[in-house]
Amino acid sequence: MLKVIAACGSGMGSSQIIKMKIEKIFKKLGISVQIHHSSVSEAKNLASNYDVVFCSEALKGNFANAAANGTIVIGLKNLLSEQEIEQKIIENVVNKK
Amino acid sequence: MFKELLEKKRYSFHDGFESWEEAIAAACKPLIEDGAVLEDYVDLIIKNVKEYGPYIVIAPDICIPHAQEGRGVNETAVCLMKTKKPVHFSDSPEHDARLFFVLASTDNSIHLQNLSELVEYLSDESMVKKLLEAESVEDIKALI
Numbered sequence: 001m002l003k004v005i006a007a008c009g010s011g012m013g014s015s016q017i018i019k020m021k022i023e024k025i026f027k028k029l030g031i032s033v034q035i036h037h038s039s040v041s042e043a044k045n046l047a048s049n050y051d052v053v054f055c056s057e058a059l060k061g062n063f064a065n066a067a068a069n070g071t072i073v074i075g076l077k078n079l080l081s082e083q084e085i086e087q088k089i090i091e092n093v094v095n096k097k
Numbered sequence: 098m099f100k101e102l103l104e105k106k107r108y109s110f111h112d113g114f115e116s117w118e119e120a121i122a123a124a125c126k127p128l129i130e131d132g133a134v135l136e137d138y139v140d141l142i143i144k145n146v147k148e149y150g151p152y153i154v155i156a157p158d159i160c161i162p163h164a165q166e167g168r169g170v171n172e173t174a175v176c177l178m179k180t181k182k183p184v185h186f187s188d189s190p191e192h193d194a195r196l197f198f199v200l201a202s203t204d205n206s207i208h209l210q211n212l213s214e215l216v217e218y219l220s221d222e223s224m225v226k227k228l229l230e231a232e233s234v235e236d237i238k239a240l241i
Contacts, residue, residue, distance in 0.1 A: 009149040013163045013200055016209065017155060017216055039165075040149060056152035077191065079155040080220050 002026075002033045002093070005046060007055045007062075011039035017079050018054045025086050029094065047071050052093060072096065098175050098211040099218075099241045105131060107174060108234055113182030117151075118143055121162050124178035124197045133176075134201045138169035142199075151186035158183070158229055159219060160194035166202045173207040175200060175215065179231055196228055 006022065008015035015037040026033045038046070040055070040062050047053050047066030053073045055063065060075035067073045074088050102108060107127045114120040121142050128134040141164035146153060154160045176199040183193035198215060202208035218224050224240065231237050 009145045009152055010163060010165045012166045012202055012205075012208065013161050013212075014152060014155050016212055017161075020213060020216055056155070058150035058152040062149075078157065080159070080216065081156065082220070 002031060002052060003050045004033050004035045004052045004054065005043055005050045006035060006037040007040050007043035007047075007053060007059065008037075009040055009059070011037060011042065014056055014079055015039070018076065021079065021082060021085055022054055022089070025082060025089055029086070029089065031089075031093070047073075098214040099237075102175055102177055103234070103238060103241070105174075107131070107133075107176040108237065109178050110231075110233060111178065111180045113180050114184050117146070117184050117186045120178070120180065120184040120194075120197070121146075124162055124176065124199050128174055128176045128199060128201060133170070133172040133174040135169045135171070138164060138201065141165070141169050146186070151192040154186050154192045154194050156219065156225075157191070158193065158195045159225070160184070160186070160197045161200055162197060163200035163202075166205065166208070170201045170203050173202045173204045173211070175211050177237070179228070181232070196225070 006015040006018035019035050019037045047063050048069045053063050057075035057077050063073040072092050074092055078084050122139045125139045142162045145164050178197040180195050183195050186192035227240050
C-alpha cells in the first residue's frame with residue numbers, strides 16, 4: 001500500500017482536487033494507495049512519513065527536506081490534466097519501484 | 098453547485114483587472130454582498146497567494162481563489178467570475194486566469210460535493226472552452 005499525501009496552501013482547494021484526480025489514476029493503473037490531503041504547513045512536517053507527496057508545481061519547494069529523505073515529490077502544473085498526472089505517476093512512481 | 102450559484106446570483110463578468118489582488122476582490126464581491134463571506138476573506142486569500150505563490154491557478158486559465166475552511170466564511174459557497182482579458186498572477190503566462198471560482202467552506206461534505214461537480218465540469222475541455230467564451234450569465238445558463 002502506497003502512502004500518498006496531497007498538499008495545498010489551505011488544504012481545502014487544490015489538495016482535494018488533486019486527491020480526486022490521483023485516486024482515479026492510481027485505480028486505473030492498479031496501484032493500491034492510501035491518500036490523505038492537508039495544508040502545506042501540516043504536510044511539511046508529515047511528508048517524510050509518506051511515500052509520495054503531490055502538490056502544485058508552485059508549492060514543490062516546500063518539500064525539499066522530504067525529497068532529500070527519499071520521499072517522492074510530484075509537482076503538477078495542470079491539476080485537471082489526467083494525462084499529466086498519469087505520466088508523472090508512471091515516471092516517478094511506477095518506473096522507480 | 099451551478100444551480101445554487103445561478104439562483105443566488107453569485108457571478109460577475111468583467112473586462113479585466115490591473116492586478117490579481119483587484120481581481121480576487123471583485124471575484125469575492127457577490128459573496129460579501131450576500132453575507133456568505135466576510136470582507137476579511139479577500140485579505141486571507143491574498144495573504145495565502147503571497148505566502149505560497151499562485152498555486153490557486155490550477156490549470157490554464159482557471160483560478161480557484163480560496164483561503165482556509167471556516168475563517169472569514171459564514172456559508173459554504175461557490176462564486177463565478179469571468180474576465181475577457183487574462184489576469185496575471187506572475188510573469189509567467191502559465192499563471193494567467195480568466196475563469197474564477199471562489200470557494201468558501203464551513204461544511205466539508207457540502208464543499209466536497211461542490212468541488213467534485215466543479216472538477217467534473219472543468220475536466221471537460223470543450224466545456225472549459227465554452228465557459229471561457231461566456232460573456233454573460235445567459236451564456237452560462239445555456240451551458241449548464
